[in-house]
Amino acid sequence: MIPAPSVAVICGSRSDLPALRGCFDTLDSYAIAWEASVISAHRQPEALAAYVRDAEQRGARIFVGAAGMAAHLPGVLASLTARPVIGIPLDAGSLGGADALYSVVQMPPGVPVASVAIGAAGAKNAAHLAARILALADPDLAERVRAFRAEQAAGAEVAIDPRSAGEGTE
Numbered sequence: 001m002i003p004a005p006s007v008a009v010i011c012g013s014r015s016d017l018p019a020l021r022g023c024f025d026t027l028d029s030y031a032i033a034w035e036a037s038v039i040s041a042h043r044q045p046e047a048l049a050a051y052v053r054d055a056e057q058r059g060a061r062i063f064v065g066a067a068g069m070a071a072h073l074p075g076v077l078a079s080l081t082a083r084p085v086i087g088i089p090l091d092a093g094s095l096g097g098a099d100a101l102y103s104v105v106q107m108p109p110g111v112p113v114a115s116v117a118i119g120a121a122g123a124k125n126a127a128h129l130a131a132r133i134l135a136l137a138d139p140d141l142a143e144r145v146r147a148f149r150a151e152q153a154a155g156a157e158v159a160i161d162p163r164s165a166g167e168g169t170e
Helices: 014-029 045-057 073-080 098-105 120-135 139-154
Strands: 007-011 034-038 062-068 085-090
Touching: 007 014, 007 045, 007 073, 007 120, 014 034, 014 062, 014 085, 014 120, 045 073, 062 073, 062 098, 062 120, 073 085, 073 098, 085 098, 085 120, 120 139
Parallel strands: 007 034, 007 062, 062 085
Antiparallel strands: none
């Protein structure tokens, strides 16, 4: 039996899916059950509303909406659920994702959408943020988040000797 999804990831077009690979991989690394759907907020509003209701009934606790250009999907998700919504602005179109970022972060009071970075980095951070939210009520997941952070910190350089760094460069 497939576990109920804790995280529902929605994008508006199949062409958005490659940009979300980091989100899916990161959710998997935390052993968080997730599902992905392609539903356009503009072309399929009724289907999106039905999906949100169904996903909530099946156990989705967080919604992640990924969208480029006008980026209405995360905001529409937030209008349809009281559960946390994380918006990933995608770098589609001629403005490199800035238009999507503005659309995701400029929500009216009472309709919150947490926003992450544009593109692939944002996709990964959406999964990390979802893990941290879910970890508030899941001690095992909280330990996996702690372990990831410790591993990340161990890989970072704490101190360097600039006299030996970059020899041969100007």
